[in-house]
Amino acid sequence: DVKVTQSSRYLVKRTGEKVFLECVQDMDHENMFWYRQDPGLGLRLIYFSYDVKMKEKGDIPEGYSVSREKKERFSLILESASTNQTSMYLCASSQSTGATYGYTFGSGTRLTVV
Amino acid sequence: DQQVKQNSPSLSVQEGRISILNCDYTNSMFDYFLWYKKYPAEGPTFLISISSIKDKNEDGRFTVFLNKSAKHLSLHIVPSQPGDSAVYFCAASDGSNYQLIWGAGTKLIIKP
Numbered sequence: 001d002v003k004v005t006q007s008s009r010y011l012v013k014r015t016g017e018k019v020f021l022e023c024v025q026d027m028d029h030e031n032m033f034w035y036r037q038d039p040g041l042g043l044r045l046i047y048f049s050y051d052v053k054m055k056e057k058g059d060i061p062e063g064y065s066v067s068r069e070k071k072e073r074f075s076l077i078l079e080s081a082s083t084n085q086t087s088m089y090l091c092a093s094s095q096s097t098g099a100t101y102g103y104t105f106g107s108g109t110r111l112t113v114v
Numbered sequence: 115d116q117q118v119k120q121n122s123p124s125l126s127v128q129e130g131r132i133s134i135l136n137c138d139y140t141n142s143m144f145d146y147f148l149w150y151k152k153y154p155a156e157g158p159t160f161l162i163s164i165s166s167i168k169d170k171n172e173d174g175r176f177t178v179f180l181n182k183s184a185k186h187l188s189l190h191i192v193p194s195q196p197g198d199s200a201v202y203f204c205a206a207s208d209g210s211n212y213q214l215i216w217g218a219g220t221k222l223i224i225k226p
Contacts, residue, residue, distance in 0.1 A: 009155070033213075040123065042218035043158075043203065090157050102148055103214065105157030 003027075006091050006106035013113050019078040021109050023091030031094045032074035033103065034058075034066065036087040043090065049074055081113045117141045118206050120217035128225050133191040135220050137204030140185065144206040148214065149178060149189050152201045161202075162189070191222075199224045 007022035025032065033048040035058075045058030047066040055066050063085060067075045074093075078085055088110050092103040119138045127133045137147075145166040150158035164171040164178045164187065171178050177190045191198055204217040 004157070040218060042120075043216040045213065048213065092157070102150075102160045102163065103158075105159070107157050108155065110155065 004091055004093050004104050004106040006089075006109050008109050009107060011109060011111045013078075013081050013111065015082060015113055017078075017081045017113075019081050019111065019113075021076040021078075021089055021091075021111070023074045023076070023106055024072050025074075025093040025104070026072065027093060027095075027104065028071070029093035029095055029104075030071070032068065033092040033094075034064075034074065034076045035090045035092065036060070037090055037108075038087050046076065078111075081111075083113050085111065086113045087111060116218075117144075118204055118215050118217040120202075120204055120220045122220050123218070124221040124223065126223045126225060127194050129196060130193045133189075133194045133198065133222055133224070135189040135191075135202050135204075135222065137187045137189075137217055138185060139187075139206050139215075141206070141208060141215075142185070143208040143210075144215075145209055146207045147178070147180065147187050148205045148207075149176075150203045150205065152203065152219070158203055194222075194224045196224050196226060198222060 004025045013019050031050050034046040035043045049055045049068040065077045088108050090108045091106040094103045148163040149161040151161045152158040162173050162176050180187045201219045201221045203219045205214040
């Protein structure tokens, strides 16, 4: 059973902390994505990567960075967490031909910044 | 500018009846469309898709219709079941890159 695994289901962090969200896929997919989901706003793309060590900004990259040192792992970093980064974070992966094969999502990480 | 729009934030349907979820798009270059379903505290899962060369695709209780001239697609669920209660996302691709463009989602509530 192919999977995208996010390291934590729920996280509570303090304002100003550096936060790491980890995502691992076992499908040998080239593309990986980080989204956040907020009510009424749908899925907003933060960053994506189409190859190891490659990264591209999405629609809302401010306050975030990413790392992809290995093909199967894509990490999202909140440099200095703020309360407006409280959200559901979703990681996804897809094959190189991307969109027509759709994305496989992880179960999500519910992050609360206090 | 939202290229994919789901104008109904929520929809309530009686169990056993038809649920119709709508999605509009503005980019005529989109050639592939997908629907995803999302339960609370879970990631979205793929439901059904359609290529722009078709106007209908069916999979069990789920049918997606595409009207290219109107730039509109709809997802029909017949009959609706309690387990269909979820948020449904419409997504589109123009095939030129790796990204899907997402709608804001519609929360479907199936009443017993």
